[in-house]
Amino acid sequence: MPELPEMETYRQQLTRLIIGVPITGIVVTRPKSLNVDPEVFAKKLIGNRVVRMERRAKHLLFHLATGEILLLHLMLGGWMFFGTQEEQPDRTFQVDIQFGVNRLCFIGLRLGYLHVHTPEAAYTLLQKLGPExxxxxxxxxxxxxxxxxxxxxxxxxxxxxxxxxxxxxxxxxxxxxxxxxxxxxxxxxxxxxxxxxxxxxxxxxxxxxxxxxxxxxxxxxxxxxxxxxxxxxxxxxxxxxxxxxxxxxxxxxxxxxxxxxxxxxxx
Ligand SMILES: [Zn+2]
CATH class of the missing domain: 1.10.8.50 (Helicase, Ruva Protein; domain 3)
Incomplete structure (x- = not known):
């Protein structure tokens, strides 16, 4: 399971790859990974941009231009890959976010989740965690x-x-x-x-x-x-x-x- 250093590595690398790039598509193969309907999720994300990446404990927070936050926890067996359709690894992903013309962020969330929250709701959820x-x-x-x-x-x-x-x-x-x-x-x-x-x-x-x-x-x-x-x-x-x-x-x-x-x- 990814821990603090793994999530921090994702944060640093994703910051260079996705900040400011328009989100152009969403594929969800496991709606249970989300906290809203896939259609609602897509509507919130398409046309939006990630303006900042934050890490708290083993979570990643994708701060969106509209103010909302995507809260990601990969849990056991979770993974991410960023690249083109041709580079896509031979693994089952649960959510795929398209950035710009042809860059895709595949997220493996067998047990994990990707939830959309207001900043207040996201930070309330994270409050129960111990200090960094x-x-x-x-x-x-x-x-x-x-x-x-x-x-x-x-x-x-x-x-x-x-x-x-x-x-x-x-x-x-x-x-x-x-x-x-x-x-x-x-x-x-x-x-x-x-x-x-x-x-x-x-x-x-x-x-x-x-x-x-x-x-x-x-x-x-x-x-x-x-x-x-x-x-x-x-x-x-x-x-x-x-x-x-x-x-x-x-x-x-x-x-x-x-x-x-x-x-x-x-x-
Ligand atoms: Zn020894």
Missing amino acids: PLELSFIQFQNVLRPKRGILKVTLVDQTFLSGIGNCYSDEICFEAGLLPLRKISTLTGNEQLQLYQAMQALLREAIAVGGYMEEPLFVGDRLTGQYNPKCRVYDRKDEPCLRCGRSIIQIEVSSRKCFYCTYCQK
Whole structure:
């Protein structure tokens, strides 16, 4: 599932591709992905333009010239591709937005959604999310950490605690911080809290800089998307050698989520 760095990569790349370009067509193959009838959706979009792209947690907000917002959440298995009809990947898409003469933005939304909202409604929906991890000071991080009693891994992926971190980066952050994902939050010392905070900042910034871990390119010739994948420290590396100590990476299940770590490097 795309997480903060993947959605930030989409935001940055789409900003260069679609801002100001008139929307000229809409295809919807799964009306349930929308919150209005496809005809209403098309009427709101055709002739409109995206004037700004914003990311909040794992959501993208397409700000339209008419003031409304398209709120996108890709969820598990979601993807996007931007290009011509000929370049269209051999995958099932649920919504396709045409920009200008012949550029199409295909959106795979098997479980995800693309909803149209007024700005007030969109920001009200996003209010329940926890703070953005990259916008927190260490003091603020300690404040959101203080009331938490759960396990580190489960807390990191809880979107009401911090928003945007999922299965991949929670494991990566724990490794970078040298902390076992099964540690109880309440047992973390002040120094370990700082290690966790610094690891989270460094790792998310690194992942954004190299386009996240999901490898499908956004457009033909996209050399950025997915460059974090070969850099993954522990995620999806079961039985492979730890990059620090060479011992095998362990995979367990925590609250029905995959969890990867090194028993030697993480305490
Ligand atoms: Zn190790």
